[in-house]
Amino acid sequence: MTVRVAWLLSGPPNGQTRTDTRLAPLGTMAPEGELTSRAGVIAGGAPLAATGTGPMQVQLGTGRAVVQGTTAQGAYPVVVTAPETLTVPDGDAQYPRLDSLVLRVYDGLFDASGQTAAAVELLTGAPAPSPVEPPLPAATLRLWTVTVPAGASAGTGGIPWSSALADRRRYTTAHGGIIPRAAGDSTPGAYDGQYRDRGGVLERWNATAGQWQTYRPPLAVESATTGFTVAAGYTLNAYAARRTGGVASVVLDVQRKGPQLDVGPTGNVNPDEPIGTVPAGWRPFADVELSVSDGFGSGAARLTTAGTLTLRTWSSNGALLNDRRLRTSTTYLLP
Template sequence: MNLRSSWVAETGQTREDTRLTQMGATNALNPVQVRSGILPGSYEGKYRLSGFWMTNSSAMSAVVSEGRAVIQGDISQGAYPVTLPASEVVTFSPGNAQYDRIDLVVLRIRDKLYGDDRNEAVIEVIEGVPEAAPKAQPAPARSLPLYEVRVPVGVSAGTGGIPWATALKDLRTSIVSAGGILPVEGAVLPGAYPGQYQDTPDAQLQRWDGGKWVAYPQAIGGVVPSTVGSAIPGSYTGQYRDGLGGRLERWNGTAWAPAFPGPYFNDSLYDGYTTSTTWVNTLSGNRATALSLTFVAPGSRQAILTFGSRIQLVGTGSGVGFMGVRIMQGTTLYRDNNDSYAVVCQSPGNISVSTTQRLHTLTAGATYTVTAYYRTSNTALQAWFDNTFLQVDPQH
């Protein structure tokens, strides 16, 4: 066995053993113990964690690559540094005839001082129990899980061996020295003290506040670059990030929202008519549903409202076709229809008309609904409306 350890063997520890295993990696778990884990690092700096990486070497065997780790014993036993200076091959038993099983590969310290039958640092395969819903056996004392390996029913070297592409589950976790920033791999564990830092797989720096990991602002007042597909929460209300698609977003305390929402727009390309001389929000013909939009009032409490339609009067006599809007904040009327605010047409021909108006004294953060309304001044005239639209541009 190539695995080296310090202060396990009763005799025979060499100076080389000591040099290889004294690594100073004591990432605190509590005032006395440290975390068990693997020291990060890789050749050419390409990966966070390459130590004790496991890949297949044959149908029923796998190779565990070189690496360094610390294995914490019980609170009075201390921590054991271990080093594997050259790769090691582990072999798995053939599969059961009836059920799958899950084997556990571990780094393990055997110490006679605490009840083991020998003093040794080893890489072991803890064979699982074949059953309908298999699970790995618990890790033994003074051990560090590396991988779970699912061994299917009846598998052996003669039947093609373990399907390595799907059989492995990586359990490795990393550690660093006290005060170091931990590159997280595997399970996210609680911190040991307020002010401890870790770097997550999606490149976010986090700080332990005594009860949870909190995202650390990449620059106070700065714009945080977002990660594709990220659901990382903000650190404080009012923090900004460069959202997906290049949209600037603001953390509102519970979610990332557009920093500058709008413009809000809705339209209808269907025509319809009314002969009503009072305001209605539905039309006969192809426009049986109301046209409306909702918007959120900005902090400035102001917005620009634009609406319009192509209007035509059909029938006998003279008259006017009107399009207006009613604006509600929930069940509260903000502004009702008014001929003075409407767009109008007094022509038998199609005429496109629109208007732009300022909305002010809105309630910041409140949701408003704008609904299109129509009427004619003469019941003998059909007032037709087509290509109708509503637009609200918040003034930020």
């Protein structure tokens, strides 16, 4: 057997065997309701991929899936262990049609089939000017849709497989796992806190809003009011720092206790005057220039990656007096 199913009547020829149990995706799968599981393909490699192998033949590759029946039936773990090839019926003389390549479970305890089996099947749609996919019976999972042009046959060149196959696989996972989102899958989530991967973007289901939302983890906010070390000739009045993610914001208020500093017409403080040192963990990944003011004049200071803060310029022909308070605030990136 190349299509195996678990949770059917036990024993051969068609019931669950030990090999079925080892190969089929057993366990508590992602829910869709109180008693139903999310039907879908189990990701890993290229599961249940379809390819055209002849003018009117399509082949389904190996893979695993979960097929949900009615609520009373429950879900069936299914595995295809070898490629399955099916022949597509010739196209209608006038109109195109859409056929669906599916996984189907037959369970005589719940349907009128009288069978206990799983199969790969091709459901034939109705020809029409604007054809639609055929409806699915219970316990059937749509995998691929084949567009069959009007008049298609082996004698007319068959089906153009490069454009005829439409991927209808959707994915599922164990309960609590992150579900890969297939192209065209608009299935809503089942509960608050369910996650899916949408092309590399993590999304979380918001049941109140009834929509998938891009997940943004809460930013850790840290703050500090101590740790700044003042240089000789300064006293510290206030220091407050906050970092959110990789960004730090700092407010500093120091009081100058050194002798009066007269600045010439160029505004250059020579040599640069040390103000203090920012503590480790709060230092920028690159040197930062920031403005400083005492309420009468203003200048520029540099904060280095080593945490050293120095005054570099001041108002032209200005003076920094003893006991003046220098204030600055800045925002910068952390390493």
